[in-house]
Amino acid sequence: MKTGILGAGSIGSTLARKPAAAGYEVKVATSRGPETIAAVVLTTGAEAAKAADVVQGVEVLITSIPLRGTPAIKSLVAGLPRDAIIIDTSNYYPARDGHMQALDDGQIESLWVAEQLGRSVVKAWNAIPSGTLDAKGAPAGDTNRLAIAVAADDDAGREIAMALVE
Numbered sequence: 707m708k709t710g711i712l713g714a715g716s717i718g719s720t721l722a723r724k725p726a727a728a729g730y731e732v733k734v735a736t737s738r739g740p741e742t743i744a745a746v747v748l749t750t751g752a753e754a755a756k757a758a759d760v761v762q763g764v765e766v767l768i769t770s771i772p773l774r775g776t777p778a779i780k781s782l783v784a785g786l787p788r789d790a791i792i793i794d795t796s797n798y799y800p801a802r803d804g805h806m807q808a809l810d811d812g813q814i815e816s817l818w819v820a821e822q823l824g825r826s827v828v829k830a831w832n833a834i835p836s837g838t839l840d841a842k843g844a845p846a847g848d849t850n851r852l853a854i855a856v857a858a859d860d861d862a863g864r865e866i867a868m869a870l871v872e
Contacts, residue, residue: 707869710764711735712757712779714743716836717795718770722752724843725870735760737775761785766866770795770831773815774803776822783823791866794819795831816857828858828867846872 709725711718711734722734727750736742740754748754761767761782769779773796783792794816798809808818816829831839834854844851856871858864 707731707766707866708764709733709766709768709870710755710760710762711752711768711770712760712782713768713770713795714747715770717831717839718768719744719747720836720840720843721768721770721795721831722747723750724839726751730870733760733764737771757782758785764790766791766793766870768793768795768831768870769819769827772796772803773798773806773809773819776819780823783825786825791828791863792823792825793828793830793863793867793870795829797832826859826863828856828863830854830856830867830871 708731711722711732714722714734714736718734722732726732732752733755734743734747734752735755735757737757740756743754767786767790769792798806798815809815816827820827831854842852854871856864856867858867
């Protein structure tokens with residue numbers, strides 16, 4: 707499965723390493739350029755890319771950026787094939803993101819993200835600290851495996867996200 711990741715912070719970096727180690731083709735980008743991606747992120751085979759290139763030819767795009775940055779990636783998302791799955795890992799932190807009226811009024815984050823991007827999104831990896839995911843993320847069958855939530859409004863998106871979680 708060809709996967710692009712926008713964001714190489716704590717969660718994005720971990721997600722770049724885990725699927726690449728499992729044999730997935732992974733491209734990862736930051737807003738600061740491919741040369742700023744830490745070498746450790748690429749140790750299992752993920753490829754550093756420019757943001758405009760990370761969406762090219764992918765079946766799945768994982769967005770792992772601060773929520774406030776979501777509107778800025780709409781043009782990148784517009785270049786995705788219509789059947790590409792978008793998985794969002796963000797959470798709303800007003801101290802970091804600034805106050806967003808719709809979210810302060812109770813709108814669900816994933817619906818807000820979908821509105822900003824003009825596409826349906828799957829929500830995953832937003833309820834686990836990156837250190838826990840990195841240290842304790844285990845394959846199916848491991849007795850010490852942790853569970854994480856995956857939410858989607860369509861079965862295909864949920865199935866793809868679950869395949870990546872697995």
